[in-house]
Amino acid sequence: MVVKDGLIRANRSIRAAFVQQRAQIIGTGQDLYMIEGILVEGLIYGIMVLGVFITFRILNFPDLTVDGSFPLGAAIMATLITRGYNLWFALLVATAGGLVSGIVTALIHNKLKVPSLLAGILTMTMLYSINIRALGNRANLPLLKQDTILTRITTMTEGLMRDEFAILIFFVLVVLVIVGLFVLFFHTDLGLTLGALGNNEQMVITQGVNPEILKMIGVGIANALVAISGAFIAQYQGFADVSLGQGIIISGLASVMIGEFMIKSNRISLLALRALSGSILFKGIMYAGRYYGYYINMTPNDLKLITGLLIILSLVTTKINRIKMKKWIKS
Amino acid sequence: MIRLENLSKIFNEDTPNETLALRYISLDIKEGDFITIIGSNGAGKTTLFNIISGTYPPTEGRVFIDGQDVTRHPEYKRARYIGRIFQDPLLGTASNMTLEDNMMICYKKGFKGLRISLNHKMKEFFREQLDQLDMDLDNRMKDNVVLLSGGQRQALTLLMMAISKPKLILLDEHTAALDPKNAQIVLALTTHFIREYRFTTMMITHNMSQAIKYGTRLLMMDKGEIILDVEGEEKKDLTVDKLVKKFHEIRKRTFETDEVLLSGRT
Numbered sequence: 001m002v003v004k005d006g007l008i009r010a011n012r013s014i015r016a017a018f019v020q021q022r023a024q025i026i027g028t029g030q031d032l033y034m035i036e037g038i039l040v041e042g043l044i045y046g047i048m049v050l051g052v053f054i055t056f057r058i059l060n061f062p063d064l065t066v067d068g069s070f071p072l073g074a075a076i077m078a079t080l081i082t083r084g085y086n087l088w089f090a091l092l093v094a095t096a097g098g099l100v101s102g103i104v105t106a107l108i109h110n111k112l113k114v115p116s117l118l119a120g121i122l123t124m125t126m127l128y129s130i131n132i133r134a135l136g137n138r139a140n141l142p143l144l145k146q147d148t149i150l151t152r153i154t155t156m157t158e159g160l161m162r163d164e165f166a167i168l169i170f171f172v173l174v175v176l177v178i179v180g181l182f183v184l185f186f187h188t189d190l191g192l193t194l195g196a197l198g199n200n201e202q203m204v205i206t207q208g209v210n211p212e213i214l215k216m217i218g219v220g221i222a223n224a225l226v227a228i229s230g231a232f233i234a235q236y237q238g239f240a241d242v243s244l245g246q247g248i249i250i251s252g253l254a255s256v257m258i259g260e261f262m263i264k265s266n267r268i269s270l271l272a273l274r275a276l277s278g279s280i281l282f283k284g285i286m287y288a289g290r291y292y293g294y295y296i297n298m299t300p301n302d303l304k305l306i307t308g309l310l311i312i313l314s315l316v317t318t319k320i321n322r323i324k325m326k327k328w329i330k331s
Numbered sequence: 332m333i334r335l336e337n338l339s340k341i342f343n344e345d346t347p348n349e350t351l352a353l354r355y356i357s358l359d360i361k362e363g364d365f366i367t368i369i370g371s372n373g374a375g376k377t378t379l380f381n382i383i384s385g386t387y388p389p390t391e392g393r394v395f396i397d398g399q400d401v402t403r404h405p406e407y408k409r410a411r412y413i414g415r416i417f418q419d420p421l422l423g424t425a426s427n428m429t430l431e432d433n434m435m436i437c438y439k440k441g442f443k444g445l446r447i448s449l450n451h452k453m454k455e456f457f458r459e460q461l462d463q464l465d466m467d468l469d470n471r472m473k474d475n476v477v478l479l480s481g482g483q484r485q486a487l488t489l490l491m492m493a494i495s496k497p498k499l500i501l502l503d504e505h506t507a508a509l510d511p512k513n514a515q516i517v518l519a520l521t522t523h524f525i526r527e528y529r530f531t532t533m534m535i536t537h538n539m540s541q542a543i544k545y546g547t548r549l550l551m552m553d554k555g556e557i558i559l560d561v562e563g564e565e566k567k568d569l570t571v572d573k574l575v576k577k578f579h580e581i582r583k584r585t586f587e588t589d590e591v592l593l594s595g596r597t
Contacts, residue, residue, distance in 0.1 A: 185445075188443070188447050189443035189445075189446055189447070190444055192436050192443070193443045195425065195427075196428060196433070196436050200421070200424065200426070202422045203424060203425055205410060206414070206415055207440055208410040208442075209407055209441070209442055210407045210408075211407070213442070266427065266429060
C-alpha cells in the first residue's frame with residue numbers, strides 16, 4: 001500500500017509539472033498554443049465522449065466502466081509501446097481491451113440481473129487492479145523518448161509545419177474516420193436496432209432480437225471507443241497512469257450535456273458532431289478554469305467541483321425547458 | 332398450428348400471496364382462426380398471452396408451435412413467429428427514432444446484421460405501405476415517432492407487424508387506450524390486415540359486442556379457465572344477452588358485467 005501511495009504521489013507530481021509547463025506556455029501569451037491544446041484534447045476526449053453518448057443516450061445504459069476502460073486503453077498502449085510492439089497493433093489491443101471490459105459489464109448486468117450502474121462500478125473497480133498489472137505492477141509508466149504514433153507523425157511532417165499543428169491535423173483526421181464509422185454503424189440494421197433498445201426494450205424483443213446480445217455489443221463498442229481515447233491520451237501526455245480515468249465518466253457526461261444545448265436533431269451524424277463539439281467546449285471551459293480561475297481564487301483542484309456543477313446546471317436547464325414546453329403545449 | 336397443453340400458472344408460489352392465474356388450460360388454435368377473448372379483470376387473459384409469447388414460463392404445461400415444443404424458448408426467439416401488440420401504444424415503437432427507422436427495424440424479424448437496408452427502394456416501399464393507413468404519415472417519414480398521436484402510433488405498430496408477417500398475432504386490448512374515433516380506425520385496420528394476410532389471430536377485448544362482432548371463434552375466460560369456446564354458426568348467433576345468460580348457466584353466478592358491458596367502445 002505504501003509503495004502504491006508513493007507511486008501515486010510521484011505520478012501526481014509528474015502531472016503537476018506537466019500542468020505547470022503548459023501554464024508557462026500560456027503565460028508567455030501564446031494563445032494559439034492554448035487553442036490548439038483545447039482542440040486536440042477536445043478531439044481525443046471526444047472519442048471517449050462518443051462512447052459515453054452511446055451508453056447514456058442511445059442505449060440508456062448508464063455505464064461507469066469508462067473510469068476503468070479509459071486508463072486500461074492508456075496502460076495497454078503504453079506498455080506495448082515500451083516493449084517495442086508495432087504501434088497500430090498496440091492500438092488494436094488497447095481497443096480490444098476496452099471492448100472486453102464493456103462486454104464484461106454487460107454480462108454482469110445480463111446474467112446476474114444487477115442494475116447497469118452497479119455492474120459498471122464492479123468492472124471499473126476490478127479494472128483498477130488490472131490496469132496496475134497492465135502497467136507492469138506500477139501506477140505510472142512514462143513514455144519519454146519512446147517512439148509513439150504521435151512522434152512518428154511529427155517526424156513525418158518535420159519542416160513542413162509545427163509539431164502541434166501536425167498533431168492537431170492528425171487528430172482531426174482520426175476523429176473524422178471514427179465519426180464516419182460511427183455514423184455508418186448507426187445506419188446499419190444492427191445500429192438502428194441498438195437505437196431502439198434504449199428507447200423501448202420490449203419493441204426489440206418483439207422484433208425477435210435478444211436484448212442481452214445487443215447490450216454486449218453496444219456497451220462493448222462504447223468502451224472500445226473509450227479505450228482508443230485513453231490510448232491516444234497516453235501518447236499525447238507522454239505517460240499512462242492508473243488514475244487517468246478518475247472522474248472521466250463525469251467529464252464525458254458533462255460534454256454530452258453541453259453538446260445537447262448546442263444542436264437539437266435526431267440525425268445521428270449531427271448527434272456525433274454534437275458530442276464532439278460538447279467535448280471541445282468542455283475542454284475549453286476546463287482550460288479557462290485552470291488558467292484564468294485564479295482571478296476568482298480558483299485552483300485546478302476545483303475543476304471537479306466545476307464539472308459537477310456544470311452537469312447539475314444542464315439538468316436544471318433541461319428541466320426548466322421541459323416545464324416551459326409543457327406549459328406552451330397546454331396554452 | 333398452436334397447441335396449448337394443460338397450462339397453469341401460479342404467481343408467488345408458496346407465499347401468502349399465492350394466486351392461481353391459469354388453471355389447466357388446453358387449446359388448439361387452427362390456422363386462420365380469429366379468436367376473440369373476453370373475461371373480466373383477473374380472468375387470466377393477459378397471463379395466457381404472456382405464456383404464449385414467452386414473457387414468463389408456465390408453472391405447468393406446454394406450448395407447441397407447429398408441433399415444436401417452445402415452452403422454454405425465450406420471448407425474443409418466439410417473437411420471430413408471433414406478433415404482439417400491447418394496450419400501451421408506446422410499447423410498439425421507439426419514440427426517439429424516425430418513422431422510417433422504426434419500420435426498418437420491424438421489417439424483418441430476428442438478429443440484425445451490419446447491412447444498410449434502408450435505401451431509396453425501401454423508403455419507397457414504406458411510403459406505399461404508410462399510404463394504406465390514410466393518416467398522412469407518408470410525408471412524415473423523417474419525423475420522430477414521439478410526435479405522432481396514440482392512434483397513429485398504434486396504427487403504425489399494426490402496419491409494421493403486418494409487414495413482418497408473423498404466424499400468430501396477439502392483440503392485447505390494443506384499442507383500449509385510444510379515443511373512440513381512433514379505436515374505431517385501428518380496429519378497422521386490424522380486420523383489414525387480418526383479412527388481407529389471413530393472419531391467425533387472438534384478440535383480447537373488454538367489450539362483449541366487439542368480441543361477438545369480430546372473429547371466427549370466441550373464448551370466454553373466468554378465474555383462470557376457459558369456460559366457453561364457440562365458433563362457426565353458433566358464434567354468429569350469439570348476442571350479448573345470450574352470452575351473459577350462458578355465463579350464468581356455467582358459473583351459477585352473475586357475470587360481472589358492469590365493466591364489460593359499460594365499456595361501450597365499438
